[in-house]
Amino acid sequence: QVQLAESGGDSVQSGGSLRLSCVVSVDPYSYSMAWFRQAPGKEREGVAGIYVTHGVTDYADSVKGRSVISQDNDKKTLYLQLRNLSAEDTAMYFCAAQERGSYRDWAPSWARGDRYAYWGQGTQVTVSS
Numbered sequence: 001q002v003q004l005a006e007s008g009g010d011s012v013q014s015g016g017s018l019r020l021s022c023v024v025s026v027d028p029y030s031y032s033m034a035w036f037r038q039a040p041g042k043e044r045e046g047v048a049g050i051y052v053t054h055g056v057t058d059y060a061d062s063v064k065g066r067s068v069i070s071q072d073n074d075k076k077t078l079y080l081q082l083r084n085l086s087a088e089d090t091a092m093y094f095c096a097a098q099e100r101g102s103y104r105d106w107a108p109s110w111a112r113g114d115r116y117a118y119w120g121q122g123t124q125v126t127v128s129s
Contacts, residue, residue, distance in 0.1 A: 002026050002118040004095050009123030016127070017083040022095030022120055028052070029073045031118075032100045034110055035080045037091035037125075046111025047093070048080055054103050058110055062088070085127045092122040 003025040048069035096116035
């Protein structure tokens with residue numbers, strides 16, 4: 001059973017930065033990993049994905065250029081660094097994992113929540129102006 005545990009969410013001022021962490025109960029090298037977020041009244045959004053064997057990352061347009069997803073397999077931890085935060089980033093952030101398939105399948109679909117079997121409980125990010 002794969003278990004995911006997020007941490008690092010906080011209340012911050014607009015323009016601030018945060019690093020979210022997600023500890024994985026298994027070796028994440030065998031999984032494709034991603035961060036999602038969901039704000040009240042909004043659909044879940046794929047924020048960032050990583051296909052570690054190819055060293056490839058991808059981001060939603062809403063965070064591109066101000067976020068970095070990374071994975072430390074030795075620490076079994078997935079990270080999401082967010083900077084220049086705004087109120088639009090306020091949401092519950094979730095990490096998700098799925099047994100790694102082909103890169104060809106991952107590339108066009110990493111942001112689809114239905115491709116991930118394993119989810120954490122989430123960590124809240126609140127940005128105030």
